[in-house]
Amino acid sequence: MTGMATDQTAHTPGAVWSALHQVRDPELDEAVTDLGFVAGCRVSDAGEAVVRLRLPTYFCAPNFAFLMVADAYDAVSAVPGVDRVQVILEDHFASTEINSGIAARAGFVHSFDGQALAELDELRAEFLRKAVMAGTDRVCRPLLAAGRTPGELAELTLGEAPASADRERLRSRRAELGLPAGDGDPLLVDPVTGAAIGAQALPLHLRRARTTRVSVDANAGVCRGLLRERYGTADVSRTDAEEMG
Amino acid sequence: MYEKDGEKYFVVDGHTHFWDASPANWVPGQEQYAKGWIECFHAYQSLGPPETHWSLEQFQKYPEEMMMRHLFDEGHVDVAIFQPTYLKQWYRDGFNTTETNAALAERHPGKFVVNTRWDPREGDEGLAQLAADVERWGCKGVKLYTAEWRGDSRGWSLKSPEAARYLEKCQELGITNIHVHKGPTIWPLDKDAFDVSDVDFAATNFPELNFIVEHVGLPRIEDFCFMATQEPNVYAGLAVVIGGLMHARPRFFAKVMGELMFWLGEDKLIFGADYAIWEPRWQVEGFVDWNMPTDPEYSDYGQLSTQAKKKILGLNAARLYGLPVPPELDLPVPAGPEGAEPLAAPASI
Numbered sequence: 001m002t003g004m005a006t007d008q009t010a011h012t013p014g015a016v017w018s019a020l021h022q023v024r025d026p027e028l029d030e031a032v033t034d035l036g037f038v039a040g041c042r043v044s045d046a047g048e049a050v051v052r053l054r055l056p057t058y059f060c061a062p063n064f065a066f067l068m069v070a071d072a073y074d075a076v077s078a079v080p081g082v083d084r085v086q087v088i089l090e091d092h093f094a095s096t097e098i099n100s101g102i103a104a105r106a107g108f109v110h111s112f113d114g115q116a117l118a119e120l121d122e123l124r125a126e127f128l129r130k131a132v133m134a135g136t137d138r139v140c141r142p143l144l145a146a147g148r149t150p151g152e153l154a155e156l157t158l159g160e161a162p163a164s165a166d167r168e169r170l171r172s173r174r175a176e177l178g179l180p181a182g183d184g185d186p187l188l189v190d191p192v193t194g195a196a197i198g199a200q201a202l203p204l205h206l207r208r209a210r211t212t213r214v215s216v217d218a219n220a221g222v223c224r225g226l227l228r229e230r231y232g233t234a235d236v237s238r239t240d241a242e243e244m245g
Numbered sequence: 246m247y248e249k250d251g252e253k254y255f256v257v258d259g260h261t262h263f264w265d266a267s268p269a270n271w272v273p274g275q276e277q278y279a280k281g282w283i284e285c286f287h288a289y290q291s292l293g294p295p296e297t298h299w300s301l302e303q304f305q306k307y308p309e310e311m312m313m314r315h316l317f318d319e320g321h322v323d324v325a326i327f328q329p330t331y332l333k334q335w336y337r338d339g340f341n342t343t344e345t346n347a348a349l350a351e352r353h354p355g356k357f358v359v360n361t362r363w364d365p366r367e368g369d370e371g372l373a374q375l376a377a378d379v380e381r382w383g384c385k386g387v388k389l390y391t392a393e394w395r396g397d398s399r400g401w402s403l404k405s406p407e408a409a410r411y412l413e414k415c416q417e418l419g420i421t422n423i424h425v426h427k428g429p430t431i432w433p434l435d436k437d438a439f440d441v442s443d444v445d446f447a448a449t450n451f452p453e454l455n456f457i458v459e460h461v462g463l464p465r466i467e468d469f470c471f472m473a474t475q476e477p478n479v480y481a482g483l484a485v486v487i488g489g490l491m492h493a494r495p496r497f498f499a500k501v502m503g504e505l506m507f508w509l510g511e512d513k514l515i516f517g518a519d520y521a522i523w524e525p526r527w528q529v530e531g532f533v534d535w536n537m538p539t540d541p542e543y544s545d546y547g548q549l550s551t552q553a554k555k556k557i558l559g560l561n562a563a564r565l566y567g568l569p570v571p572p573e574l575d576l577p578v579p580a581g582p583e584g585a586e587p588l589a590a591p592a593s594i
Contacts, residue, residue: 057288058281061429061438093281108435115399117433126437145541208471214500215466221494229291
């Protein structure tokens with residue numbers, strides 16, 4: 001072991017990667033690291049982190065791309081030992097606008113002059129609500145398969161649902177939206193209002209939750225396939241069976 | 246026509262193209278977009294079986310003879326519907342235009358339906374062009390691409406008053422089928438470009454027009470399903486669903502089909518191979534052979550009957566376009582909602 005500064009530098013790339021692991025594709029609700037979107041990340045001795053991001057297609061929606069680059073910038077900036085951050089989105093039609101906009105902390109409206117009317121908070125919230133619906137299916141499906149009735153689910157609290165990674169993921173998305181997320185709060189809530197879902201509305205709510213999950217999963221499947229074709233990323237593309245597992 | 250196990254299927258490919266994305270057709274200064282577009286399409290082809298993959302060079306521009314062979318000699322297709330996509334900002338003569346498609350169609354009578362397109366940003370000139378296209382080629386359908394770039398504009402919405410003018414014109418001209426294709430950009434860019442609420446809006450305001458949402462609204466299948474279940478004149482175009490998922494992601498394919506059958510049903514689903522992204526042969530054969538898996542995971546999805554497959558592969562589109570179906574390829578009762586429940590209607594009156 002040498003001095004403190006050296007240790008910190010040596011650990012920084014791992015810490016940067018961990019920080020990037022907290023950055024999600026808002027549309028797919030998965031970590032950019034798991035999706036294979038991080039093409040590279042290095043930290044210089046001077047404490048400058050350079051992160052390269054890549055997406056499945058040249059024409060991926062620019063608003064989601066902007067959010068990922070912005071979130072990566074914020075996450076990496078918070079890593080101790082990192083003094084400067086550069087996040088570079090590669091091979092994208094709007095790379096120039098996004099990269100320079102993020103570097104200048106200019107916001108979405110300024111980065112896409114004349115093309116956007118608002119920042120992306122509402123878009124992010126809209127997709128968090130989808131993540132809550134998809135997460136609801138992930139948590140409820142095993143319960144229904146185990147013989148619980150929809151009526152019983154309407155009575156359950158979040159804390160009474162069996163502990164699992166899926167439950168905590170659901171809890172965290174609800175918390176991000178400002179929805180009730182405590183152990184004593186209902187397992188099933190409206191993703192807009194946070195109100196409990198009553199027994200009568202529940203079958204349709206669960207159907208919609210299922211459809212949302214199928215849609216997001218199918219999208220993620222297509223995205224992984226396109227990324228694999230574009231960059232030869234077989235190592236990060238889980239198989240169909242594993243994804244469904 | 247495709248025959249398997251004694252069953253005969255009338256095949257209408259609801260989504261086909263004859264494009265030119267070769268470098269010679271790229272607009273100077275816009276090369277990166279023209280190149281990016283076709284490379285993106287080419288990546289989608291990789292989701293099909295390996296033996297159906299083409300080189301990028303072949304994919305950029307393919308001969309007429311090859312298309313005819315892939316669709317009609319090998320692909321079991323009886324009639325294919327051309328869906329133009331202009332993209333003239335990037336491709337000098339257009340990517341896949343009504344004119345190019347129609348010229349090919351005229352050389353092969355009876356094989357193609359020629360759809361045209363419009364863009365509400367083209368104003369009165371565009372309305373006149375639409376009328377001229379209909380007069381010249383007898384178009385019954387249009388393909389709309391809301392993400393098309395035009396000057397500084399990155400797209401448009403079916404909610405705009407300008408779009409309403411064009412939809413009114415469609416009614417006046419006898420166009421009945423509006424195919425809508427969503428892409429990654431619109432105005433404003435801070436909104437979700439794949440949002441289908443503008444289709445909902447237009448379908449409600451124009452109940453006499455049919456709205457076929459291509460690629461089932463991918464990547465917003467859920468929003469599309471929740472909307473389509475409320476609109477009697479909204480259909481799902483299956484291009485990309487079969488091509489992009491059936492081989493590459495069979496389990497997701499099963500679930501997406503289960504969802505579409507649940508929310509829309511067999512009368513609302515329209516097959517499209519999306520040539521030249523994917524050849525129709527493996528899609529038609531695979532879809533006829535396909536069954537919903539029997540694992541408990543799929544237990545709340547219904548099986549697809551042979552009748553449902555016949556409707557999806559051709560009879561539904563034939564009904565929308567008034568295509569004659571040989572009697573031996575039709576269902577014992579007429580295809581469609583009326584035919585599907587021959588006993589229910591009198592009982593409920």
